[in-house]
Amino acid sequence: MIILKNIKKILKISKISINNFKSISTLIKKISPDEIYHLGSQSYINHDFDAEFFRLNPNINETNFLLAAIKKFSPKTKFYFAGTSEIFGNVKEEPQNESTQFNPRSAYGVSKLAGYYLTKNYREAYGLFACSGILYNHESPRRGSYFVTKK
Numbered sequence: 001m002i003i004l005k006n007i008k009k010i011l012k013i014s015k016i017s018i019n020n021f022k023s024i025s026t027l028i029k030k031i032s033p034d035e036i037y038h039l040g041s042q043s044y045i046n047h048d049f050d051a052e053f054f055r056l057n058p059n060i061n062e063t064n065f066l067l068a069a070i071k072k073f074s075p076k077t078k079f080y081f082a083g084t085s086e087i088f089g090n091v092k093e094e095p096q097n098e099s100t101q102f103n104p105r106s107a108y109g110v111s112k113l114a115g116y117y118l119t120k121n122y123r124e125a126y127g128l129f130a131c132s133g134i135l136y137n138h139e140s141p142r143r144g145s146y147f148v149t150k151k
Helices: 021-031 052-073 107-126
Strands: 002-004 035-038 078-084 130-135
Touching: 021 052, 035 052, 052 078, 052 107, 078 107, 107 130
Parallel strands: 035 078, 078 130
Antiparallel strands: 002 035
């Protein structure tokens, strides 16, 4: 998660538990950030749902906690949710577009779809500046060896 407050100043990093509503609320109330980029999640894709609670709970809760804290303590904060192409799952059309049906096939995809809808609902119900991007494959030196692109 990236929180920005007046980006002309030096970026200050705060360590908090993103799965703790009180920690998130305290930080957002304290700094009233201009922007939040919610980029993190439990992302290892396990299609057999063996560890579904390991994926579902943190991914859904952290998005909900961030949006609830913004609504309550900093409603002018702009929020960006990083979604995933995994919300399309077994696609029935290529390439995907704005009218492609969601069809997640992993706990990760389901959790990110929940985050997508949480973001949409907070935007529509409370007038927050909250948007989602649907991201496709990406690379990072920190990406684990279990990802195809690392093999």
